[in-house]
Amino acid sequence: MMELTRKGEYAIRGIVYLAAQPEDRVCLLSDIAAAVDVPPTFLAKIFQQFSKIGLVKSYRGTGGGFVLGRASDKITLLEVVEAVEGQIIPNRCVVTPSECSRDVFCKVHPVWKRVQIQVRDVLEGVTLKDLSGA
Amino acid sequence: MMELTRKGEYAIRGIVYLAAQPEDRVCLLSDIAAAVDVPPTFLAKIFQQFSKIGLVKSYRGTGGGFVLGRASDKITLLEVVEAVEGQIIPNRCVVTPSECSRDVFCKVHPVWKRVQIQVRDVLEGVTLKDLSGA
DNA sequence: TCTAAAAAGACAATTTTTATCTTTTTATTG
């Protein structure tokens, strides 16, 4: 359980690669995909999601491509993962208590909340700089 | 991401219910399923998995049913979850580094390892007694 | 021997994941 999907894995690979490039170097999606060994069309979708929330900036047309949206030490692994996988929710009832009819007296609830916090803390403590640095 | 499946949810509900019963009270699967609102056939599969690893003991035939395999304070939530969902593996490469061709120089690897440890620690610190007690 | 109950196995519907392909938009350049 708790497994990152391929999408998440690809997302990390792709953006870490981008973070490792010389700053302001515009990278073609096709080049990134080839370098990190991910289906280009799939990576395109992922980078579109990144782009929407500003994790990367994109340029169309000749000479276009992608660059990081912020300095690599200002982007956390948590942001990257949540961008493509959605929020980290170990249990439905963590986000919608109403779904849990056991609600009021459910003792499991706070446990999942703790799990969620722990995971987020770890991922939030890691930046793309940490992952791409020499 | 990191979402518990329904199977995991059902598993927890079922075994917590069992843990809340008077000790040595043999419970029918059909009764448990009704009480925690889970499809009986599905819960049956789950309890079979519990039974195989000794989390519950089963008795067949008339007067048969299920009881906890150990005292409720000796069964952790981690065991329950892993029984039905498999090991907690945030990323494939955590378990099979060979799959990660980036292997040696993969900086993400230890991060997932930390996530895994944190999650396990939380779940290991909670027993069925904690979850079923008044 | 009949009945009660779990175990085991085969099967099926649904949902999610993992893509691919085509068309559209935007930008550059000759």
Added chain:
DNA sequence: CAATAAAAAGATAAAAATTGTCTTTTTAGA
């Protein structure tokens, strides 16, 4: 302005996992 380059968007489809159900078998008790 026309041609080209590249990302954005949308539709579709294959594969895998999830979420079940149904039938048969085994085991135990009355």
